[in-house]
Amino acid sequence: MSEFFSTQNRARFIEQMCQKPLDLLVIGGGITGAGIALDAVTRGMRTGLLEMQDFAAGTSSRSTKLIHGGLRYLKQLEIKLVAETGRERKIVYENGPHITKAEPMLLPLVKDGSLSKWSASLGLAVYDWLAKVPVSERRRMLSVEETKTMEPLLDNSSLIGGAHYYEYRTDDARLTIEVLKEAVDRGGRAVNYMKVIDFLYKDKKIAGVVVEDQLTSDKHEIYAQVIVNATGPWVDTLDVLNDTTKGEKLYLTKGVHIVVAQSRLPIRQALYFDTPDGRMVFAIPRAGKTYIGTTDTPYKGNTAHPHMTNEDLTYLLNAVNHIFPSVQLVASDVESHWVGLRPLIRQTGKGPSEISRKDEIFQYESGLISIAGGKLTGYRKMAERIVNLVAIRLRQKEGRKFTACQTHNLPVSGGNVGGSTGFENFVKEKMQQGVLLGLTAGESEKLVRMYGSNVGQVFSYLQNWKVESAAYGLTPVLFAQLQYALNHEMVVTPADFFIRRTGALYFHIDWVRNWETVVWTYLMNELKWSKEKAIEYRQQMRELIQEAEGDALMKNTK
Ligand SMILES: Cc1cc2nc3c(=O)[nH]c(=O)nc-3n(C[C@H](O)[C@H](O)[C@H](O)COP(=O)(O)OP(=O)(O)OC[C@H]3O[C@@H](n4cnc5c(N)ncnc54)[C@H](O)[C@@H]3O)c2cc1C
Numbered sequence: 001m002s003e004f005f006s007t008q009n010r011a012r013f014i015e016q017m018c019q020k021p022l023d024l025l026v027i028g029g030g031i032t033g034a035g036i037a038l039d040a041v042t043r044g045m046r047t048g049l050l051e052m053q054d055f056a057a058g059t060s061s062r063s064t065k066l067i068h069g070g071l072r073y074l075k076q077l078e079i080k081l082v083a084e085t086g087r088e089r090k091i092v093y094e095n096g097p098h099i100t101k102a103e104p105m106l107l108p109l110v111k112d113g114s115l116s117k118w119s120a121s122l123g124l125a126v127y128d129w130l131a132k133v134p135v136s137e138r139r140r141m142l143s144v145e146e147t148k149t150m151e152p153l154l155d156n157s158s159l160i161g162g163a164h165y166y167e168y169r170t171d172d173a174r175l176t177i178e179v180l181k182e183a184v185d186r187g188g189r190a191v192n193y194m195k196v197i198d199f200l201y202k203d204k205k206i207a208g209v210v211v212e213d214q215l216t217s218d219k220h221e222i223y224a225q226v227i228v229n230a231t232g233p234w235v236d237t238l239d240v241l242n243d244t245t246k247g248e249k250l251y252l253t254k255g256v257h258i259v260v261a262q263s264r265l266p267i268r269q270a271l272y273f274d275t276p277d278g279r280m281v282f283a284i285p286r287a288g289k290t291y292i293g294t295t296d297t298p299y300k301g302n303t304a305h306p307h308m309t310n311e312d313l314t315y316l317l318n319a320v321n322h323i324f325p326s327v328q329l330v331a332s333d334v335e336s337h338w339v340g341l342r343p344l345i346r347q348t349g350k351g352p353s354e355i356s357r358k359d360e361i362f363q364y365e366s367g368l369i370s371i372a373g374g375k376l377t378g379y380r381k382m383a384e385r386i387v388n389l390v391a392i393r394l395r396q397k398e399g400r401k402f403t404a405c406q407t408h409n410l411p412v413s414g415g416n417v418g419g420s421t422g423f424e425n426f427v428k429e430k431m432q433q434g435v436l437l438g439l440t441a442g443e444s445e446k447l448v449r450m451y452g453s454n455v456g457q458v459f460s461y462l463q464n465w466k467v468e469s470a471a472y473g474l475t476p477v478l479f480a481q482l483q484y485a486l487n488h489e490m491v492v493t494p495a496d497f498f499i500r501r502t503g504a505l506y507f508h509i510d511w512v513r514n515w516e517t518v519v520w521t522y523l524m525n526e527l528k529w530s531k532e533k534a535i536e537y538r539q540q541m542r543e544l545i546q547e548a549e550g551d552a553l554m555k556n557t558k
């Protein structure tokens with residue numbers, strides 16, 4: 001029986017990783033590292049993962065949240081990338097229908113836009129073919145009238161038609177945590193707030209790491225036969241720590257998304273549309289909001305904390321107001337936002353939007369393996385390639401043999417819901433269970449869709465709600481979610497809960513404002529924070545709320 005992936009078990013997990021050398025140590029708890037850990041564990045490797053912030057706190061909680069083939073990469077003739085990610089989206093969907101859903105997408109075609117009717121039709125047909133898109137989801141070309149009917153907000157004067165096709169929408173941070181939970185459930189070990197600060201060598205070959213616990217400042221040594229650097233935008237930093245002669249290979253670009261109430265941009269479905277400067281951005285409805293993004297500009301600042309500038313904000317507002325002239329969004333409409341960094345592989349002479357999104361593996365003389373680039377969508381295939389390499393290394397070192405990749409048909413945690421075809425029935429059935437426990441149908445459905453086959457565990461906490469949450473005034477749903485996050489998703493701070501376990505800071509910021517103090521008090525008592533930690537986490541959450549609101553910027557740009 002596996003141990004709970006709980007905050008209380010964090011210290012035990014660290015101890016277990018320190019006890020004897022692992023087969024594989026993964027540095028970085030974004031989607032790339034999580035995918036590698038799951039693949040390795042399922043092949044029988046003793047695997048550990050270290051993350052210096054919270055899981056998914058890097059790029060993997062700051063994407064456009066689409067599982068997609070990347071239609072625009074066809075323009076750059078990235079056939080292999082489109083084919084692979086296109087095929088992967090179906091697999092990601094099947095293995096976690098609770099975390100990924102089909103999202104109909106409208107591509108309005110405009111006069112002098114980046115795609116003509118002909119190129120859009122051909123591009124999407126090639127996309128359907130490469131990604132083996134099922135018949136029901138294949139592209140459909142639309143007349144001006146059909147496009148207008150589908151989206152009445154579009155500007156009539158420049159419209160020449162449209163195309164309708166499918167992408168898939170996810171919650172990137174929850175996808176990461178579901179993959180990690182599955183890895184831990186199968187015997188892997190993963191710990192957040194553990195920063196690798198140095199490498200350890202034996203006969204000039206990498207043999208371990210020195211890691212600093214960001215919560216206690218304690219230092220530990222962890223040894224492993226193979227070490228993989230999967231630190232996304234930080235790959236260069238770790239590679240240079242391993243070998244100072246290695247120059248930069250990453251080119252970081254910044255991507256901003258803004259969130260407005262759906263009533264301010266009441267689109268009927270997701271759109272992928274032209275910007276005045278010849279790029280394309282998404283507008284995607286979600287949970288009563290619409291989010292818009294993304295920008296794509298070179299970035300050189302603080303990797304852990306990129307910011308939205310006035311230019312980013314103005315760019316996205318202009319893009320929306322250009323295609324939907326009747327809407328006229330202003331800065332004060334923006335309720336929340338997030339900013340991410342793309343860890344792209346440097347390609348001399350190419351600008352941000354031209355650089356390939358494909359992943360690349362780097363192997364160093366010391367034995368360190370690094371992986372950079374890639375997409376959320378392709379995480380499983382990236383993991384397969386890395387773990388194939390790890391298996392070869394382990395065979396060479398110790399003569400051990402491992403199976404081929406096992407993750408093609410492996411549900412992630414919460415994904416045992418009868419596949420995509422069984423999911424709606426699963427929702428209906430489980431919803432009843434929540435209603436019988438006293439939830440409204442809406443509350444129950446929300447939990448089932450969010451936690452999938454783990455919802456039974458979430459529901460089980462409802463029994464203790466009255467007694468245990470009386471002093472705090474938590475609602476039954478919030479109490480159950482907090483308990484689950486503490487016991488099964490290693491939540492350490494309020495920010496972990498409000499940003500990466502629930503996505504609420506982006507899509508329900510009012511709810512976060514309402515509950516931030518109660519949640520902080522509850523976590524403080526449950527986790528027995530010191531006075532200093534309590535103050536630090538309170539301050540951190542307040543700053544994050546203010547930042548997501550973009551207060552200072554809004555005032556300047558109204
Ligand atoms: C704006 C934007 C939109 C995007 N949209 C999409 C999309 O819609 N679909 C899609 O498929 N892809 C998308 N992507 C790409 C996708 O988000 C990334 O490819 C993916 O999230 C990268 O994951 P990662 O695990 O490699 O990096 P990260 O998620 O950044 O993870 C790396 C982790 O390593 C940790 N770390 C760093 N140094 C250390 C250390 N010393 N010790 C321990 N841990 C360390 C960091 O804290 C971090 O959490 C988008 C990217 C951006 C920026």
